[in-house]
Amino acid sequence: MKSSRLVSILLLLQSRGRLTAAQLAEELEVSVRTVYRDVEALHAAGVPLYGDAGHDGGYQLVDGWRTRLTGLTTGEAEALFLSAVPGAAAELGLGSLLTAAQHKVEAALPPELRAHSARIKSRFHLDAHGWYADADEVPYLTDVAHAVWNRKVLQVRYRRWKEPTEVDRRLEPYGLVLKAGRWYVVSGPRPVTYRVDQILQARAMEEEFTAPDDFDLVAYWRRHQEEFQDRLYTGTALVRLTDAGAARLTGRQAAAFAANCRPDGPGRHLAELPVESPDVTVGELLRLGAEVEVLGPAELRERMAEVARELAARYS
Template identity: 50%
Template sequence: MRASRLVQLLLILQTRGQVTAPELAAELEVSVRTVYRDVEALSAAGVPVYSEPGRAGGIRLVDGYRTRLTGLTSDEADAVLLAGLPDAAADLGLGTVLATAQLKVLAALPPELRGRATRIAERVHVDAPGWFRRPEQTPTLTTLTDALWHDRRLLVRYRRGDRVVERRLDPLGLVLKAGTWYLVARQGADIRSYRVGRIETAHALDETFSRPDDFELSTHWARAQEDFARSMLRVRARCRIDPAHLRMLALTFEPAAVTEAYESMSEPDSEGWVEIVLASEAYHVLLHGILQLGEHVEILAPPELRAEISAIALAMAKRYGTVGDA
């Protein structure tokens, strides 16, 4: 642990120049006294490090000194791929590893490129979760991650609605979607997604497994998202719409529903309007979306939905009165 901290301290000094002891203590998560002890240890090992007293002082290396300890370990190389998502790296137990890897990369850069990389980090920050959301508790994530790295089979208890089911899973990947972690795993012959926050317990078994040769996580996830979105479209209405307002569909309907609408589009009728199928997860949601299209759309079927929107239109006309009413 101390050896790793000494390397990290050395790389910080190499990349930033002069740094105060309190700043080093905060970054390394140790006391100021420990920082000075580490500096003495580096000096005893032949590293030309010294401290300057005073308000403008700090700890620094002799000008021109550069360490050769910039090679990435295998864990650090893995962590670099999460450089834009420090919270995700921390969730996976790679937070400290990522910080060390980034320092090594910066230390290996020439001064002009190092300054540019530092400016980018100061000016660009990625915050993946949506607004007004608390982070989901994922106490099993560490176990899942370890099993994933080592191709170990898992025994999990998963909360599905109001019941808990037990599953033996082969973990194939972890996906962070809008701040929520999902485990992609094989159960028998099926590959499914499990929300990590709903996994109540997880135990890595002594059994290992072989990953499918044709499995590619990003491709699978993209396909699974599309399939899930389409599965949510449970109700449909046949409508006529003014083609000039088709672009409004993207403002009121899910992307999968918009795609289905365009795929179902007929040739223009005598008035230039086209027929489409509009889909949603429930009739009240579908009705709300259609209402936002106003007079530019007409429901043809089902008749119950047509009657409901007619009743809403009449009620609105009654409430607002006719044009010219006082």
């Protein structure tokens, strides 16, 4: 977005001093020509920005001039990084802080950029929650978030799927993740993932913890998802799919189909798909109806046939 780039140029020059067009282009991942156009827009908006030619040249703000992106409190500055997901900010108890931070940023922008900002807000909205289900009740999300911010140990009562279903856990909450409308907390010292909506009680301790310097929440979550998928899909099935059935595949199955499908007549394809247990896989494939035929393994094909016979008898 152009308005975002213009603000980024101002902040880069304010924090780093003189920068060449090439350096700005590399930082913003745009062309040098785009930087030239953006600088012209800043000039037109009244920003005191000048450039020098030559080897030691570059763009620089007039000495002493600073943007008015000041006055943010610590909480507002933290909340500003959640501006793309205002619903999540509200769930974390940061909704009012985010609103205040956005108002301060908006007031500091030149009129041209302010108009762009208003246009973006009126035309784009991100809703992180999934369809077909109400959002989970997460009564202790704010407590967990507070412990994450302040690096405080949490003592929790947690509900899990196996016996005993309720257990006590000591958490060192390294970070929070919002995935498809559901909150997860990653706890150390050996990173383990917990669903925040399954926390039945939470008590903040005075004890502080230190997360490892090399812990990367994004990288951890990516590995966690990959490992989770590997545990789920433990087998493969050979299937015949119509074009319509193939179009309705998702996730790993869609990726596997794209990688190994082969034609089997007009509008039909053969492919090996990763699958879970037979019972789970039958449920997944039944949603494709007559657009899919399981050819193997024999156990899965027979299970599909058995369910089909039961359905035919029920609806005959």
